[in-house]
Amino acid sequence: MPGGRLTQQERQRIAAGLAGGLSYAEIARRLDRPTSTISREVARNGGPSGYRPQQAHRATIQRARRDTPTPLRTAGAAPSGAVEEEIIELAVRSGMPRMTARVHVDLLLSEDGRRTAAELTRRLKVSPASVSVAVNSLVQHGYVRRERDPRRRRDIYVVDDEAWYHSIVISSRQTLESAQAAMAAAEVLGLDRPVGQRLAKAGTFLERVVLDMMESADRWRPFLR
Incomplete structure (x- = not known):
């Protein structure tokens, strides 16, 4: 049984097997590899529906470089x-x-x-x-x-680049709900009272800031793609 890392050709055969509906065990048998090797390879590289052999091969090379011991650090560099x-x-x-x-x-x-x-x-x-x-x-x-x-x-x-966009949107929506709740409370308590005025100002401020933030996130989102 061959050992070592999977080759790019083997990864292409894995992709072909997945596309053909073969099980991990059958793909492993055809490559003369352990079934665990195939399942681990697919799981860490997009899963059965998202497996891409070229991307998987590049990712493996990058992981190998990351795991290779590095030379002594330059003075001042942080580990x-x-x-x-x-x-x-x-x-x-x-x-x-x-x-x-x-x-x-x-x-x-x-x-x-x-x-x-x-x-x-x-x-x-x-x-x-x-x-x-x-x-x-x-x-x-x-x-x-x-x-x-x-x-x-x-x-x-x-976690991917789009996560930053989604986290900003979710946080902004939650803050917007708080702003709207503050403005609603201000109307109930009375806009002619100090507490009502204070809540109205805070709610309006938060609403304007959050809407600007969401608009900015939408505008700059293409940089994450």
Whole structure:
């Protein structure tokens, strides 16, 4: 049985097998590879419906480069671990729970922006329940999207460039609801009263800022594509 990494030709045959409706086991048999090799290759590169052999091959090369020990750092350069911790601290200071920040940063710094819950649990050395709470929060706020691997019946969590747009839109909509609630409360309490005037001003300010932000996000969204 051949060992080592899959070749580009093997990846093309995997794509052809998936398109032809072959099972992982049958593809593995034809390539004389373990079934686990095929299932892992497909899962980490888009799943059965999104597998692209050329992209998968490039991603593997990039991961290999990332995993290759680097030479001694230049004086003043920060190690990757320090960079990761710095980003986590920034996220925590902005109000994100630390566990959620750790999961988010691990996804952000992954080569292909994809992890399963099991991978996150193993990499971060935390409980599955902690990962579940964190990813649910990230999905809810638009930072991460959830994909389903139908063959292995598991979720894959993905962070891509469009996530920044979606997170801004979700946050803006929530703030807009608060602004509108403030303006509605102002009318109920009376616009001739100090409390009503204060709520009306705050609601109007938030509404204008949020609408400008959403318009800006739509205008600059093409840069993420």
